[in-house]
Amino acid sequence: MNRHFVEIVERKQLNSDIYQFTVRAPELAARALPGQFLHINCSDDVSMLRRPISIFDIDATNHRLSFIFQVRGRGTALLAQKKVGAKLDILAPLGTGFEIKPDYQNIYVVGGGIGVFPLYALLKQYPDAHKTTILGFASVGKCIRAGTFADISDQFICCTDDGSSGFHGNTAQALERQLQSGYLPDIIFACGPTVMLRAIAKLAAQFNIPCQVSLEERMACGIGACLVCACKTRTESGWQHSHVCKDGPVFWAQDVIWE
Amino acid sequence: MNRHFVEIVERKQLNSDIYQFTVRAPELAARALPGQFLHINCSDDVSMLRRPISIFDIDATNHRLSFIFQVRGRGTALLAQKKVGAKLDILAPLGTGFEIKPDYQNIYVVGGGIGVFPLYALLKQYPDAHKTTILGFASVGKCIRAGTFADISDQFICCTDDGSSGFHGNTAQALERQLQSGYLPDIIFACGPTVMLRAIAKLAAQFNIPCQVSLEERMACGIGACLVCACKTRTESGWQHSHVCKDGPVFWAQDVIWE
Amino acid sequence: MDLRVTIGNLKLNNPVIAASGCFGFGREYGEYVDLNKLGGISVKGLTIEPRQGNAAPRCAETPSGMLNSVGLQNPGVDYFIKHEIPFLRQYDTKIIANIAGNSIDDYCRMATILNNADIDAIELNVSCPNVKAGCMAFGSTPDGISEVVAAVRSCTAKTLIVKLTPNVRDIKETALAAEKNGADAVSLINTLLGMAIDIDKKRPLLANNYGGLSGAAVKPVALRMVHEVASCVNIPVIGMGGISCWQDAIEFLLAGASAVMVGTANFTNPTVTAEIAVGIAAYMEKNDFRQIADIHKAFSVNN
Amino acid sequence: MDLRVTIGNLKLNNPVIAASGCFGFGREYGEYVDLNKLGGISVKGLTIEPRQGNAAPRCAETPSGMLNSVGLQNPGVDYFIKHEIPFLRQYDTKIIANIAGNSIDDYCRMATILNNADIDAIELNVSCPNVKAGCMAFGSTPDGISEVVAAVRSCTAKTLIVKLTPNVRDIKETALAAEKNGADAVSLINTLLGMAIDIDKKRPLLANNYGGLSGAAVKPVALRMVHEVASCVNIPVIGMGGISCWQDAIEFLLAGASAVMVGTANFTNPTVTAEIAVGIAAYMEKNDFRQIADIHKAFSVNN
Numbered sequence A, B: 001m002n003r004h005f006v007e008i009v010e011r012k013q014l015n016s017d018i019y020q021f022t023v024r025a026p027e028l029a030a031r032a033l034p035g036q037f038l039h040i041n042c043s044d045d046v047s048m049l050r051r052p053i054s055i056f057d058i059d060a061t062n063h064r065l066s067f068i069f070q071v072r073g074r075g076t077a078l079l080a081q082k083k084v085g086a087k088l089d090i091l092a093p094l095g096t097g098f099e100i101k102p103d104y105q106n107i108y109v110v111g112g113g114i115g116v117f118p119l120y121a122l123l124k125q126y127p128d129a130h131k132t133t134i135l136g137f138a139s140v141g142k143c144i145r146a147g148t149f150a151d152i153s154d155q156f157i158c159c160t161d162d163g164s165s166g167f168h169g170n171t172a173q174a175l176e177r178q179l180q181s182g183y184l185p186d187i188i189f190a191c192g193p194t195v196m197l198r199a200i201a202k203l204a205a206q207f208n209i210p211c212q213v214s215l216e217e218r219m220a221c222g223i224g225a226c227l228v229c230a231c232k233t234r235t236e237s238g239w240q241h242s243h244v245c246k247d248g249p250v251f252w253a254q255d256v257i258w259e
Numbered sequence C, D: 001m002d003l004r005v006t007i008g009n010l011k012l013n014n015p016v017i018a019a020s021g022c023f024g025f026g027r028e029y030g031e032y033v034d035l036n037k038l039g040g041i042s043v044k045g046l047t048i049e050p051r052q053g054n055a056a057p058r059c060a061e062t063p064s065g066m067l068n069s070v071g072l073q074n075p076g077v078d079y080f081i082k083h084e085i086p087f088l089r090q091y092d093t094k095i096i097a098n099i100a101g102n103s104i105d106d107y108c109r110m111a112t113i114l115n116n117a118d119i120d121a122i123e124l125n126v127s128c129p130n131v132k133a134g135c136m137a138f139g140s141t142p143d144g145i146s147e148v149v150a151a152v153r154s155c156t157a158k159t160l161i162v163k164l165t166p167n168v169r170d171i172k173e174t175a176l177a178a179e180k181n182g183a184d185a186v187s188l189i190n191t192l193l194g195m196a197i198d199i200d201k202k203r204p205l206l207a208n209n210y211g212g213l214s215g216a217a218v219k220p221v222a223l224r225m226v227h228e229v230a231s232c233v234n235i236p237v238i239g240m241g242g243i244s245c246w247q248d249a250i251e252f253l254l255a256g257a258s259a260v261m262v263g264t265a266n267f268t269n270p271t272v273t274a275e276i277a278v279g280i281a282a283y284m285e286k287n288d289f290r291q292i293a294d295i296h297k298a299f300s301v302n303n
């Protein structure tokens, strides 16, 4: 059963509009995988659709799971108002997360904006690998949880579009510079805006590095029933519409047809 | 200007589903009249209509105004969740309240269910008159603020449909018995369900006593613009649709055409 | 930046108009919002004789919307001319007389009377779903529209706006019929016919059984219809249906409306019309648009 | 108390059916709700060949509703028969095959194929607004309906349910056309054609520009149409459109529906179908109704 009524045990405001919630969910914490998401009912009103939010951290020992979200519209605004002790109605863990192969020794994770969050749980899966994290934000003020990522990474590059901190430029530029240095990773994991993902996928192809990307699409059911969350992917004979909520959100970059 | 953003300064739960809210509203408290109502925005969502709620008490000295409401549906449920300190967006004071003539010496007020609330502010207008209050509830458990009404009345009759307290029967029966005793009041003020009002109006006509009734109708604008809150009233030449929100909620009983 | 819009001979200071039936005769909202801030006011639907409308209940709340079955209660066109126009004329806003009838003759008589009255435009309501005879019956077919519009056109030189019903298969047809027969503009949408039932009483909630659905719930349908109509007629389109904030209004202006009307949203937010006008100006500023028409010019459909 | 309902040869354990396109092929919801608790499942709209549907975005949230423009993505009728029917047959619920086509021939070929398949009924989708050719074009006029229904009727002995579009002037006409040409039942409403615009991008939110509106927002329109149709046809009516709780379902049953379908509400509440069945039983208990049909018998309109 993937429907859970979980209690909010911690609520932190990280920024003017970004929140981290931690919920108690023993069964979920035991089996959720990095890259999967929660489909959250933000309102008492059944006419509001659920909102998909990635898993940020999985703490199986303490039966906890946390997620970080930005207030964008009505649903996330309602979510942000929830208090510790409140119960959240979620469907989880949903979707196909990152494919985690033990033989990756040198991994790169690249995240942009609110797309950085699912990458943390992923990094935790590789205690022994050499991990390079490249995160991109609009400006230093928008950097979220940079310290948390830096701590868990062997190499950490923070990019800002306006150069207010770290690398002045976007994550693709930073990644390109890294790759040009000659040391190529076994895998690139990326999550962020489509334009960024497309650029990362292109670099991965160019340098011949396997790459997984986590896509976003508007969702209704979240479980593969309504078919609204289509994305174009390659098949042997041509292309098909896969579904981000079920076949994804994580896809192999070479399978995605960017439009 | 009849739109106010007023602060909730007190919030009491009177019963499993009945709440009394007090708001700070100096200007309103100075000019609101008994029988007028507040049109309350219960939700952040503009697509929810306002809810009309009568004024229970007016405290001009302390700049306060209070109202009592029962949770029925979605709007009142949201209202009940508001906390002390929150701001309420209200249109008030709306409508035509009770016509208060100083020469009424012997007054009867008759209220049923949630219709009792507007009668309290009214009774306070008659410190010197002889006041008989007849309130009707389904059972003793539903009696709300009976003590408050008893204290301010010279004679207080509480009726319960099931006889669990006071007079066993409805307010019209209690009123009839009172009137039959021979001492007739100068005026009857009544508020409650339509069937009750109709019965009271009939008795008032029979005993030839002036009578004012406060009606309820579903509302949208609350200010006479949309014309949805129609009630049939007598005119010289026949009848017309008056509007509860503006011409009422209080009407002279003999003007109302009960259907 | 210029918020002005011209529709026929109707020159609006801004494209925000209060929708008929939702704003009384203006005076009811006068103490809540500065009427000078509105482009125009379409008054409550007028008939040749005073009407009492339908029995109560006339209103039911529905998810993000409401049903009404007022049924054109109004004091009649003569009363309007004598008692309401002088009040409205105190303000720097335009007066649109919304008229409804049971017969072509009714419409023509009113148009003739109003032709000499101090109003700025006539909005032909051939789309009220709440009256038994006439009205929506005319508006539901291109033939019905053609007949009534042609007849009214010959009775008045005032700017003639034809208000369309959404309860049709293809609203482009009725819009084109209005245009062809002399309408200066079309306004849309009127309400969608709907129903609500009281499951305890086991009867329809409205005394009239059916009523007209309005409010945010209908916005997607209204916007689609405005886009369809604006894409096929050459006269201005006034868009409405569920507009509750400036963002909603912008959607309609992008889709091709020259102006918007705001109805149901006034009930919850009595200053919504003025707020929308301010929001439109801010959006234009941000996007460097100089005219209202620039908004639609920046719009393109996906292919 | 008996919750069973018979529609043609379709015998439902209770009147709650999952609506087409909102419940996949049942298996997607199987872990959230006990499929044995559902009267039936109308599967995702099938076409003769597999289809990929429209480009994304295909979904936009609207006030109390949503727009979709999936455009009938499905694996084709053969795949359905081979891979989905066996799964569904494990459950004590009825299988309704929802079919859509570009041409009369498409519909007939599918009906012929399905006639020999292990399904309980065919739902003829002549009301999908999201495909360019066919489908809603057939369903929008009585003539179109007559032609396709008559043709399909001659290809299958299965219970034939015709799904009607609300995007018409008078849904009674299309319902009567379906009845006259051999439909065993009608189901309504499919989605209302709508639109949403991204005011930053200045383009329609859906890649397909228009989409179908569903969810609570449309309930008043759906209920009115179900009442109109139930009042004029003699075949069973399956009501849907915005049903989100048992109270909504009761409104449709009071208005004359013999069963209900539930679509969009599943997305937020995946157990809503089973909850509705329980709620209907409790309402019947409270009102001393013994059959589903008693609900409508207790209904009367205001006069």
Ligand SMILES: Cc1cc2nc3c(=O)[nH]c(=O)nc-3n(C[C@H](O)[C@H](O)[C@H](O)COP(=O)(O)OP(=O)(O)OC[C@H]3O[C@@H](n4cnc5c(N)ncnc54)[C@H](O)[C@@H]3O)c2cc1C
Residues within 6 Å of the ligand: A037, A049, A050, A051, A052, A053, A054, A055, A067, A068, A069, A070, A071, A072, A073, A074, A075, A076, A077, A114, A117, A118, A215, A216, A217, A218, A219, A249, D060, D061
């Ligand atoms: C698989 C997945 C994982 C995500 N993980 C995170 C995360 O960890 N943290 C985070 O802050 N955000 C995340 N998002 C984005 C998040 O879902 C949207 O920001 C959110 O749905 C917006 O809802 P709203 O109520 O704020 O906005 P509204 O504008 O009210 O939303 C309206 C509708 O559009 C949908 N929508 C709007 N923006 C997006 C978007 N970018 N992606 C998908 N649907 C959208 C909403 O779900 C809703 O149905 C994720 C999205 C997906 C698909």
Ligand SMILES: Cc1cc2nc3c(=O)[nH]c(=O)nc-3n(C[C@H](O)[C@H](O)[C@H](O)COP(=O)(O)OP(=O)(O)OC[C@H]3O[C@@H](n4cnc5c(N)ncnc54)[C@H](O)[C@@H]3O)c2cc1C
Residues within 6 Å of the ligand: B037, B049, B050, B051, B052, B053, B054, B055, B067, B068, B069, B070, B071, B072, B073, B074, B075, B076, B077, B114, B117, B118, B215, B216, B217, B218, B219, B249, C060, C061
């Ligand atoms: C002039 C006036 C004074 C009132 N004073 C009080 C009061 O002091 N205390 C109190 O508890 N109640 C009072 N009511 C009744 C109160 O307005 C309704 O109980 C309330 O609107 C129900 O809203 P809801 O969200 O709970 O119900 P919902 O069922 O969600 O309401 C749906 C719609 O129906 C309307 N509605 C439902 N019931 C009524 C009703 N009885 N009268 C008018 N509209 C209704 C709502 O306003 C809303 O538009 C008064 C009503 C009127 C007209």
Ligand SMILES: Cc1cc2nc3c(=O)[nH]c(=O)nc-3n(C[C@H](O)[C@H](O)[C@H](O)COP(=O)(O)O)c2cc1C
Residues within 6 Å of the ligand: B226, B227, B228, C019, C020, C021, C022, C044, C045, C046, C068, C070, C072, C098, C125, C128, C163, C189, C190, C191, C213, C214, C215, C216, C218, C240, C241, C242, C243, C261, C262, C263, C264, C265
């Ligand atoms: C209570 C009410 C009364 C209405 N009366 C009229 C009317 O008299 N004439 C008319 O053309 N439209 C009338 N309408 C329709 C509105 O003008 C408008 O077309 C419709 O409500 C959609 O816009 P909205 O969603 O902004 O309200 C009325 C609507 C409501 C809600």
Ligand SMILES: Cc1cc2nc3c(=O)[nH]c(=O)nc-3n(C[C@H](O)[C@H](O)[C@H](O)COP(=O)(O)O)c2cc1C
Residues within 6 Å of the ligand: A226, A227, A228, D019, D020, D021, D022, D044, D045, D046, D068, D070, D072, D098, D125, D128, D163, D189, D190, D191, D213, D214, D215, D216, D218, D240, D241, D242, D243, D261, D262, D263, D264, D265
């Ligand atoms: C995402 C989605 C896909 C749909 N696909 C189909 C379909 O394939 N065939 C069909 O007949 N109806 C389809 N519908 C329409 C629904 O079956 C139903 O008629 C409509 O959504 C109204 O009901 P609701 O408000 O309960 O969702 C679809 C609806 C949605 C929301």
Ligand code: FES
Residues within 6 Å of the ligand: A218, A219, A220, A221, A222, A223, A224, A225, A226, A227, A228, A229, A243, A244, A245, A246
């Ligand atoms: S959201 Fe329904 S299939 Fe993906």
Ligand code: FES
Residues within 6 Å of the ligand: B218, B219, B220, B221, B222, B223, B224, B225, B226, B227, B228, B229, B243, B244, B245, B246
């Ligand atoms: S509620 Fe609008 S006129 Fe009374």
